[in-house]
Amino acid sequence: MFNRLEIRDRKLAETDDENAPILLCTDPTEEERAYLIDGLGIDLHTLASSLDPNELGRVEFEPDHAAIIIKRPKQYCSEDNFFFKISSVGIFMFRERLVFVVSEEGLRFEGKHFQQIRNLEDVMLKVIFRCVWHFEEHLNVFNMIAEELEQKVNTSMENKHLLHMFTLEKSLVYYLNAIGSNGRVIERIRASINRLGLTPEDCEFLDDLTIENAQCQEMASTYSQVLSGLVGARVSVVSNNLNVTMKRLMLVTIGLMVPTAIFSIFGMNVKLPVVEQSGAFGFWIVLALAAASSGVVFMVSKWMKW
Template sequence: MFRCYDLVDGRVQSCPEGQLGIIQVYSAPTEEEKRYLVDQCGIDEHTLVSALDEDEISRVEYEHNHIAVILKRPRNFQVDRTMAFKVSSIGAFLFKDRIVVLQAEPMPLFEHGRMPLRGNTIQGVLLRLLHHSTHHFLQHLRIIRNISDEIENKIEFAVTNKSLVNMFSLLKSLTYYESATSANQLLLLKLKNDAGKIGFNEEELDFLDDITVENKQCDNLAGIYAGILTGMSDARVSVVSNNLAGIMKYLAVINIVFMPLTVITGLGGMSEFTMMTEGIWWPHAYSALVLVMVIVGYVTYLLVKQIGTNNSGRRR
């Protein structure tokens, strides 16, 4: 899918139909569009494929008629059972009169509805892409933190693996995010070192410095959250095990209490019981049987409780 945009008063706006703007975006390009980009625009075919590969690292390359930049950004998060946050790649190709953007699937590239950002040149559009990617990472990290807190509260009473699986999915996502933000950080430093070659002006250099600081913060947060989840994994697994052990303990107590009662009810259901209580009115006989069952069950419960209390005192 092809769309083009222009900068109007500092804002990114769609171009009228049939008009080409300085920002040309190809989302999930067709084979025909790929051939056009390679044959007519002079984009290296390997670089084009790399721009659509989610496993590609961030980098900048200089060609004879354009500058190729590959950066990392998070994919749109969809709430499902996996709790997976994924990363994708974007290719930005800077020509003298336009910037061509490649992405594997349609995703927002600019922050609409906000105050105009700095960078109203072709080089500035690249910085806008990096700025939006960094803010997108920060937003997802906040979501991951909130989900992690929610999972932690659920694990306190959980006896299944569902919460633990979600936690491990978050940890896996944070690993990808940390790798992506680290790669973007190296890219930002490379762009700063080659600022004169790329053509950044003084205002765009300040913008680049701000993005570098925010991306570094994003990288640090991803590392901190990943470290916290890793450090708490064993503790949370133990919590689930303890919860399950507690439930098994109560089931064992119930089983112990009802075991002698089962023997008594078995005896009460036999014909011998009727013979033994032949001279007693049957409501009285069976009422006495129920009373004996209650007494035996209560005494058994007290004995089990006392044994549990003594064992707890010894462990202390």
Template sequence: MIKSFQLAHGALIPVERIDADVMLFSNPDVAERDLLRSDFKLDDHALASALDPDEVSRIEFHPENLFLIWKRPESYSGAESLAFEVSSFGLLFSKSRLLVIATDDSQLSGLGDRQPLHTPLDVLLDMLFNNLHHYLDHLKVIKMVARELQKKFNASMENQHLIQMFNLSESLIYYINAIHSNGAVLTRLRNHAEKEHFGAEAIALIDDLIIENNQCSKQAEIYSRVFSGLIDARGNLMNNSMNNLLRKLTLINVVFLPLNLIASVGGMSEFSMMTSGVPWWIAYPLFLVGMLMVGGLMVVVLKRLTRGSTSMHGPH
């Protein structure tokens, strides 16, 4: 699908033209791809890169235009997996025209709210600002989701919560890689702007983009380190809880093992033979009392053994 816009009165005005100031190619079909190749001299590699969600950010300089691949955050769906994805889109920029090639038509929404748009360069920079703020908004959401997960994890240590924390940590790794690669593109764009004598206002906007991108990158790295520490701590806590549970079950098994042996003997005819001279209503209660005493003795011995092993392995 093709959407065309003309720049007028500091805003994007929709028009029905194929030579407009700004054109959006949203998930282009075969005919639209042929138009990009023939009229705008876009080669197959650049076209495939613009529509590849895993393409790395880069910028290519040509005599008449520049081609830019930019990493953007995908819209968060709020699914149970809590995964934040990134994808790519392409920009073909010249002084008189800007082509946006993407898999959807969301890239031009919300432009012009920050500053008036008079040239294709204004649209390009405003679009990059919007995507950068999209990253920042997602980092805020990740922080809030992480707090909710911590509360749920403290209430019940289920594997689902830990998996969700892993997904958030993985998303942050993708964000960090995308923001770093975008930063390299901005640095090269800044050098190109100075070389091509862009306006002072445009160069200042690129400088602001570089600063905000660096801040966004540092924020994502901090969140990633915090998440790694939280995941390690939660994993150790779950392992410790499991070890304590297994230790208790082992103690119970050790206590009841001799009792099962004694009960097995007591359930046979030998016990009746050994206590033939004692009434059963005296022999069997005494037998139960003896079993309880043996069990209590085993508990006391095992507690002392576990305390001794703990003190031996503790800090000196």
């Protein structure tokens, strides 16, 4: 699907012009791919890399344009089951045209950074900044989910919540790799300022982008280390919760075994002096002995701090 945009009053606005300076291609069909390859001269392999979530970020220069592959978080849905995925964004910078290629919807040109747009190079840098900022948003969600799972694991004997924490830890590894890949792309852009035609204002924004991505990578690394430690500790917590429950069940079993033994003794088909001499009160005497034995078991368990 093609969305065409233009810079109008220093903001991005949709247009129906076939030669619009900004073209957003979402999950292109075969016909749209043919237009990108034959009409715009985009390399087939580079176009496929833009749609491949496993492709690493990079910067390549063709005779008439520059190709940039950047990473961004994929939109999360409940079916992912706590696994956060990565997708790619292909940016093709021509002299008078800017083309974005993505595999799914979610690349939005909104927020305060898209309020004052100077040129196409500025749009390119702000889209990269948007991807970095999207990673930071997901990392904050990671932290909230990890805290919620931690509370559930503390009182749980099931592996479900623990497996969710393992999945989050795996996702953070992919996020760290993607953020590091973006950092290398930003460094390559910095080294190619003249070839990309960046202005001093663009270079200043690129410095801010470098700092933002470094902070994002540090945040992801910190969360990964903390979550890794939590997972190891929570494995022991789940095992300890199970041991505590087994101990309580053992105490209940012992508490039931002693009264059962008393009922069995007095229920034997033989003459017992206590029952014979007590008459109708024999039932209450046996019941009192059974209750007293359960009380003794309870008191002993408290005294020994079982």
